[in-house]
Amino acid sequence: VERSKGRIRADVAHRKLAPLGYEGSERTTRRAVAGAKRAWRAGHRRIYRPWIPEPGMWFQWDWGAGPRVREKDTLLFCAWLAWSRFRVVLPTLDRSFQTLVACLDATLRRFGGAPIYGLTDNEKTVTTEHVAGIAVRNPELVEVSRYYGVTFASCVVADPESKGGSEATVRLAKADLVPTQANLLPDYPSFSALERACSQFCLEVNERPHRETRRAPAEMLLEEQRCxxxxPKAPFTAAFGETRSVSFASTISFGGVRYSVPHQLVGERVWVRRHGGEVVVVHVDPAAGPVEVVRHALSTPGRPRILEEHYPPRPPGPLARAPRAASAEEAAFLSIGEGAKAWLIEAAAAGAPRIRSRMAEAVSLAKLHGAEAVDRALGQASAAGRFADGDLAAIVAHGEDGELTRPREDHSLQPGTAAWGALR
Structure with missing residues (x-):
């Protein structure tokens, strides 16, 4: 029991005792091993002491596996302000140092201030190595620490219990945000949908009373913000990459390649960097801090990466323009119905003469026979290519019983040319 640190199984102990001359039953061995384990654990039990945090002193963060969105794995950055129990959950696509800085900045801005200490795991973005049990900080994180005035610390290696607050936040976030058979959540159609779900989750957990304090974390945060x-007004942007200005075409140039960004950022400054086989673009919002706006697959010069969702709907081209009234007469004609619009488009394409006079005639006929009948006649006239004088009135008079016909290619009023053969 001592050698196995209280983990040895009773059947294993019995097999080792039998060759040594032990004649007792396996049941007796089980009782003896169970008693020895209880005695060993009593002397080696970990002692827990309640942690009573001070306002404005500590916050913790950790990462959790998020749901798959459009065949891509996501991560959940989960932070926890110790005294008020205020939680922040942010979805990300990686856990690189640049993403960590963006998440830390957004978290501190949601807190409304920066505490004195921040506690997390021993990742390479935080700790480069351990020397004699002392964690060596990442030099880049040290710059971030000085910029925000927060001292970053790491928990004991392989001991998640030393930062239980953030571990609980990760557990709650995964239970409510990652689709499983237990919560019956549907798959997220886009990364934006996951961001909205995380915001809603934070709103719910921060507005309801905490079982330990019996107060809502959002209410306690107002008190903790005093401490x-x-x-800083400007985020720590040195880690976000190179700066670019968004052109009027909603694109930036990086490595000789044009990449599109949302059209709302035209004229704004963004930060762009390469992360593996992707190009990451970050925009710093004055209120929310740095926000990742898009990720493009890395491309080569001459092969721009343009996404349709970054642009508003295309305006109608020359083949899809819809009639728009510019006068009272045109408005009266177009108000007849869809047949009037179709007639105008077809008549203009066919180069029909005196279009305006025929439009006035259609308005007069609509007053006599009703807009519905004239609209139907205009639709038939546009389909048959009849734009001459009197055609519309004839179709209206003929009603619905007439058969729609078009001039055939093999029929013409042109006389034959057989007589030309006599000419020498």
Whole structure:
């Protein structure tokens, strides 16, 4: 029991005792091993002491596996302000250092200030190595620490219990945000949908009373903000990459390749960097801090990466323009119905003469026979290519019983040319 640190099985102990001359039954061995385990655990039990945090002192963060969105794995950045129990959950596509800085900035801005210490795991973005049990900080994170005025610490290696607050936040976030058979959540259609779900989750958990304090974390945050020091107005952008200005075509140039960004960012400054086989574009919002706006697959010069969702709907081209009234007469004609619009488009394409006079005639006929009958006649006239004088009135008079016909290619009023053969 001592050698196995209280983990040895009773049947294994019995097999080792039997060759040594032990004649007792296996049941007796089980009782003896169980008693020895209880005695060993009593002397080696981990002692827990309740942690009573001070306002404005600590916050913790951790990462959790998020749902798959459009065949891509996502991650959940989960932060927890210790005294008020205020939680922040942000979805990301990676856990790189640049993404970590963006998440930390957004988290501190949601807190409304920066606490003194931040606690997390021993990832390479935080700790480069351990020397004699002392964690060596990532030099880039040290710059971030000085910029925001937060001292970053890491928990004991392989000991998640030393940061239980963030572990609980990850557990709650995964239970409510990752689709499983237990919560029956549907798959997320887009990354934006996951962002909205995370925002809604944070709103719910921060507005309801916490079982430990019996108060809502959002309410306690208002008190804790008095103990937080201000967050710099500008985010720490040195880690986000190179700056680019968004052109009037909603594109940026990076590595000789044009990449599209949302059209709302025209004229704005963005940060762009390469991450593996992707190009990541970040925009710094004055209120929300740095926000990742798009990820493109890395391309080569001459092969731009343009996404249709970055642009508003295309305006109608020369073949799809719809009639728009510019005068009272035109408005009266177009108000007849869809047949009037179709007639105008076809008549204009056919180069029909005196279109305006025929439009006035259609308005007069609509007053006599009703707009519905004239609209139907205009539709038939446009389909048959009849734009001459009197055609519309004839179709209206003929009613619905007439058969729609078009001039055939093999029929013509042109006389034959057989007589030309006599000419020498």
């Amino acid at each position: 937080l020091h201000p967050v």
